[in-house]
Amino acid sequence: NAGxxxxxxxxxxxxxxxxxxxxxxxxxxxSMYWYRQDPGMGLRLIYYSASEGTTDKGExxxxxxxxxxxxxxxxxRLESAAPSQTSVYFCxxxxxxxxxxYTFGSGTRLTVV
Amino acid sequence: xxxxxxxSGPLSVPEGAIASLNCTYSDRVSQSFFWYRQYSGKxxxxxxxxxxxxxxxxxxxxxxxxxxxxxxSLLIRDSQPSDSATYLCAVDNAGNMLTFGGGTRLMVKP
Numbered sequence: 260n261a262g263x264x265x266x267x268x269x270x271x272x273x274x275x276x277x278x279x280x281x282x283x284x285x286x287x288x289x290s291m292y293w294y295r296q297d298p299g300m301g302l303r304l305i306y307y308s309a310s311e312g313t314t315d316k317g318e319x320x321x322x323x324x325x326x327x328x329x330x331x332x333x334x335x336r337l338e339s340a341a342p343s344q345t346s347v348y349f350c351x352x353x354x355x356x357x358x359x360x361y362t363f364g365s366g367t368r369l370t371v372v
Numbered sequence: 373x374x375x376x377x378x379x380s381g382p383l384s385v386p387e388g389a390i391a392s393l394n395c396t397y398s399d400r401v402s403q404s405f406f407w408y409r410q411y412s413g414k415x416x417x418x419x420x421x422x423x424x425x426x427x428x429x430x431x432x433x434x435x436x437x438x439x440x441x442x443x444x445s446l447l448i449r450d451s452q453p454s455d456s457a458t459y460l461c462a463v464d465n466a467g468n469m470l471t472f473g474g475g476t477r478l479m480v481k482p
Contacts, residue, residue: 292469299380301474302416302460309468317469349415360406360462361470363415 265350265364272340272371280335282350290353291333295346340371376463378473391448393476395461404464407446411457451480
């Protein structure tokens with residue numbers, strides 16, 4: 260039982276490069292989320308998907324796009340990476356809604372130079 | 373802006389003592405409250421949830437909720453060095469997403 264799987268675990272990008280962070284869950288959850296975590300800032304919501312086929316902006320969506328590919332997969336894309344996007348990114352899933360909290364993936368540590 | 377506030381710490385307690393972690397929230401309609409533990413370099417893991425006023429106990433952990441005061445706390449009894457971590461308070465927002473506090477770093481000294 261893998262839970263929430265994120266890839267890659269580490270990535271270094273140059274300013275202006277693009278990349279996609281992948282997330283997949285095997286718990287049949289409807290809702291999926293992307294957060295970033297920065298020192299002193301806590302976890303901040305980037306985008307979320309309440310169900311397959313829907314996505315919504317969170318607190319810090321600028322510079323990111325998402326795709327809910329199917330019920331299992333929710334990807335986060337950085338089109339033109341900036342140093343301000345250096346962070347640890349967590350994917351999470353939940354069902355129903357947030358009644359039972361989230362299950363988090365192991366995280367992606369991204370550095371933009 | 374819906375807010376969840378925690379003292380960043382570090383909170384230092386001796387081994388065997390009770391650690392008390394506190395959290396306040398601003399949104400009165402919140403119904404679900406969670407405590408997550410996060411070890412350095414790891415992802416958050418859910419340790420407690422609480423939905424009704426009062427206390428909820430699970431082993432060495434007790435969550436306390438007071439909706440009138442918009443206050444939720446986590447007590448860790450018989451603290452162990454392995455409890456040293458950052459503890460995140462999370463509050464639901466109308467069932468669509470959780471808002472997290474900045475976390476309290478707990479250090480349990482042998």
